[in-house]
Structure formats: structure tokens, C-alpha cells
Amino acid sequence: MKNIILSNGVEMPEIGFGTWQLTGEAGYRAFREAIEVGYRHFDTAESYDTEIELGQAIRDSGIPREEFFITSKLPGEFKAYEIAKASIDQSLERLGMDYMDLYIIHAPWPWEEMDSPDWADGNLEAWRAMTEAYKAGKIRAIGVSNFSYMDMERIWDRCEVKPMLNQIQLHICHVAASTTKWCKDHGMAVAAWSPLGGAPLMGKPPLPEWVTVKSYAKKYNVTPQQLCLRFALQYAGVVIARTGQKKHMLSNLAIQDFEISEEDMLAMAQIDPYWAGGEKSLY
Ligand SMILES: NC(=O)c1ccc[n+]([C@@H]2O[C@H](COP(=O)([O-])OP(=O)(O)OC[C@H]3O[C@@H](n4cnc5c(N)ncnc54)[C@H](OP(=O)(O)O)[C@@H]3O)[C@@H](O)[C@H]2O)c1
Known part of the structure; x- marks a missing residue:
């Protein structure tokens, strides 16, 4: 699998396996199977309750820890130094690992307070704890998630170590153009979550845009889901899908075998009906 290179030189596989909702025994089985078919990059979070089973599946695979790329996340609610510091150690303990490859702030705001504008000071307190752990070798790269370009602007100049990645909701119906561009212009990698578009795109009834997705899928001789994943991969650089x-x-791994032309990427990026659908973008 191809890697991207983060701004500090750390390599990250471009396709990751999402673990949200894959809890307990079913999660453990899914992680073992995912490892067997070739996934090495896994995305977990304290709030997903999947760290223990993921760590166990990795140890039981017998494959050396260094061959994996593991991301976990600091809960959006934790906006202070001490709690962030403790949370990093707790994630390591649940994973049963002595380092994580990437650790990111799950959200710029506590989830219950998404509409309150400015958590910069709290995010910087969390960042101080993450920077310390990064320097101590407990984390190989640090970043954020769900930060709009405005959230980034509020902290960027005040971060001693600059965030290396932003994990955001990104799919054909939500390309988050301004935030994606801001991150890339500042040397940050972008990872796409919910790259399949979820219920709005594929639900019953699906958005009308699904017809367009299907016609592009036919052109490339792939499934509509593969088309969506490949679009998110090429647009963002890293894609995290769950199954x-x-x-x-x-x-989902077979999306490595085809490429969407530049012309079609530009046309597909125009599909984005998110605002028209009345849903509020996170960014
Ligand atoms: N940072 C954040 O705030 C945040 C938020 C949400 C998610 N994430 C991360 O991103 C990961 C992916 O996002 P997600 O879990 O929301 O959604 P997703 O990966 O876009 O979609 C998952 C859904 O798509 C189905 N699916 C997967 N592959 C398919 C295929 N080839 N054909 C048909 N259906 C397929 C799965 O069902 P089956 O199981 O039946 O295949 C599942 O219902 C999460 O697991 C999590 O790790 C991060």
C-alpha cells in the first residue's frame, strides 16, 4: 500500500480502516480479518471504545507492531493540560502499546457545544500535553480533527510544533473545499472520514446525486462505493473507511487499482450538494 509522508517525515498508509461502532467481539473479529486481508492503518478513539480490542487483534496477529500505523484521539471535551496528558497514557494502556503513530484532538469543541465559537485556549492546553508526549516518543505525529480553517487560524501561530494532519468529514457530497485547501497550503495532510457519504448519499431514498455517482462508477468499471472512496482518497490524500x-x-482496498482522471475529479468536486440539502457543514 502507498504511504503519504507527513510534515515531520513520518510515513502513513493512504488507506485506513475505521473502527467506529465496531465494538466488542464483533470488532475484534473485524480487526483480525482486516489485518489478514492487508490493512495496517487503523483509526480508533477513546470515545469509540475500540482501543482494547484493536490492540489485542494486533498482538494476536503476530505481525510486528512497527508494521502498523495506529491513530487515536483525544476526546473533544478535554480542553485542559492535565486531562489531555492523562488521556494519552490511558489510550496507550488500553491499546497495550508504548507509542501511537498519530494522536489527534477529536474536535475543536466539546460535542455538546459545537456552536460555541472559540476554544483556542483549551485546544492549546491540550496541544501542550500532546507536544510533550510527541517529544517523549509516545506519539510519532500529532494533529487535529474536525478543525475548520478558522479553528486552525486561531491556533496555528501559537503551536510550537505545528499540527501535521486534520481528519475531516470529506466525501463527494461534502468536499470541505476551504478547509482542505487551507490545510494543504500549510503543509498539513488531510484524512477523509465517512468517505462513503453515509445515509444522505446512499440511504433510502438516496440523494439524486447518487445517479451521477453511479454513472461515473460505470465509466471506471467499479462499484459506486469504490468510486466514492477513490474520489475521497484523491481529493484528501488519506481515506478511512469502516466495514x-x-x-x-x-x-475497499481494491481502489488502489484505478485512478480517476483530473477532469472527472474536478467535475465530481462540483457535485457537493451539502448546503442545498439543508444540512449544516461542520467546517
Ligand atoms: N474524526 C471524527 O470525528 C470521525 C467521525 C466519524 C468517523 N470517523 C472515522 O472514520 C471512519 C469511517 O467513517 P464512518 O464509519 O462514519 O463511515 P464510512 O466508512 O464512510 O461508511 C461505513 C458504512 O459503509 C458501509 N460500507 C463500507 N464499505 C462498503 C462497501 N464497499 N460497499 C457497501 N457498503 C460499504 C459499511 O457497512 P458494512 O459494515 O455492511 O460494510 C458502513 O455501514 C470511522 O469508522 C472512524 O474511524 C472519524
Whole structure:
């Protein structure tokens, strides 16, 4: 699998396996299967309750820890130094690992207070704890998640070590153009979460845009889901998809075998109907 290179030189596989909602025994089985079919990059979080099973699946695979790339996240509610410092150690303990490859602030705001504008001071307190852990070798790279370009502007100049990645919701119906551009202009990598578009795109009834997705999928001789994933991969640089089914694990990895033309990427980026659908963008 291809890697991207983060701004501090750390390599990160461009396709990751999402673990949200894959809890307990079913999660453990899915992680073992994902490892078997070739995934080495896994995305977990304290709030997903999947760190223990993921760590166990990795140890039980017998594959050396260094071959994996593991991301976990600081809960959005934790906006102070001490709690962030403790949270890093607790994630390491649950994973049963002595380092994480990437650790990110899950959200710029506590989830219950998404509409309150400015958590910069709290985010910088958390960042201080993350920077310390980064320097101590407990984390190989540090970043953020769900930060709009405005959230980034509020902290960027005040970060001694600059954030290396922003993980954001990004799919054909939500390209987050301004935030993606801001991150890339500042040397940050972008990772796409919910790259399949979720219920709005594929639900019953699907958005009308689904017809367009299907026609592009036909052109490239892939499934609509593969088309969506490949679009998110090429647009963002890193894609994180979740599935509990082996056949989907395989078909999601097979997006490495085709490429969407520049012309079609530009046309597909125009599909974005998010605002028209009345849903509020996070960024
Ligand atoms: N930072 C954040 O705030 C944040 C927020 C949300 C998610 N994430 C991360 O991003 C990961 C991915 O996002 P997500 O879990 O929301 O959604 P997703 O990966 O876009 O979609 C998952 C859904 O798509 C289905 N699916 C997967 N592959 C498929 C395929 N090839 N064909 C048909 N259906 C397929 C899965 O069902 P089956 O199991 O039946 O295949 C599942 O219902 C999460 O697991 C999590 O790690 C981060």
C-alpha cells in the first residue's frame, strides 16, 4: 500500500480502516480479518471504545507492531493540560502499546457545544500535553480533527510544533473545499472520514446525486462505493473507511487499482450538494 509522508517525515498508509461502532467481539473479529486481508492503518478513539480490542487483534496477529500505523484521539471535551496528558497514557494502556503513530484532538469543541465559537485556549492546553508526549516518543505525529480553517487560524501561530494532519468529514457530497485547501497550503495532510457519504448519499431514498455517482462508477468499471472512496482518497490524500464485511474490506482496498482522471475529479468536486440539502457543514 502507498504511504503519504507527513510534515515531520513520518510515513502513513493512504488507506485506513475505521473502527467506529465496531465494538466488542464483533470488532475484534473485524480487526483480525482486516489485518489478514492487508490493512495496517487503523483509526480508533477513546470515545469509540475500540482501543482494547484493536490492540489485542494486533498482538494476536503476530505481525510486528512497527508494521502498523495506529491513530487515536483525544476526546473533544478535554480542553485542559492535565486531562489531555492523562488521556494519552490511558489510550496507550488500553491499546497495550508504548507509542501511537498519530494522536489527534477529536474536535475543536466539546460535542455538546459545537456552536460555541472559540476554544483556542483549551485546544492549546491540550496541544501542550500532546507536544510533550510527541517529544517523549509516545506519539510519532500529532494533529487535529474536525478543525475548520478558522479553528486552525486561531491556533496555528501559537503551536510550537505545528499540527501535521486534520481528519475531516470529506466525501463527494461534502468536499470541505476551504478547509482542505487551507490545510494543504500549510503543509498539513488531510484524512477523509465517512468517505462513503453515509445515509444522505446512499440511504433510502438516496440523494439524486447518487445517479451521477453511479454513472461515473460505470465509466471506471467499479462499484459506486469504490468510486466514492477513490474520489475521497484523491481529493484528501488519506481515506478511512469502516466495514464489518470481508467482501467490503477487499473491495475497499481494491481502489488502489484505478485512478480517476483530473477532469472527472474536478467535475465530481462540483457535485457537493451539502448546503442545498439543508444540512449544516461542520467546517
Ligand atoms: N474524526 C471524527 O470525528 C470521525 C467521525 C466519524 C468517523 N470517523 C472515522 O472514520 C471512519 C469511517 O467513517 P464512518 O464509519 O462514519 O463511515 P464510512 O466508512 O464512510 O461508511 C461505513 C458504512 O459503509 C458501509 N460500507 C463500507 N464499505 C462498503 C462497501 N464497499 N460497499 C457497501 N457498503 C460499504 C459499511 O457497512 P458494512 O459494515 O455492511 O460494510 C458502513 O455501514 C470511522 O469508522 C472512524 O474511524 C472519524
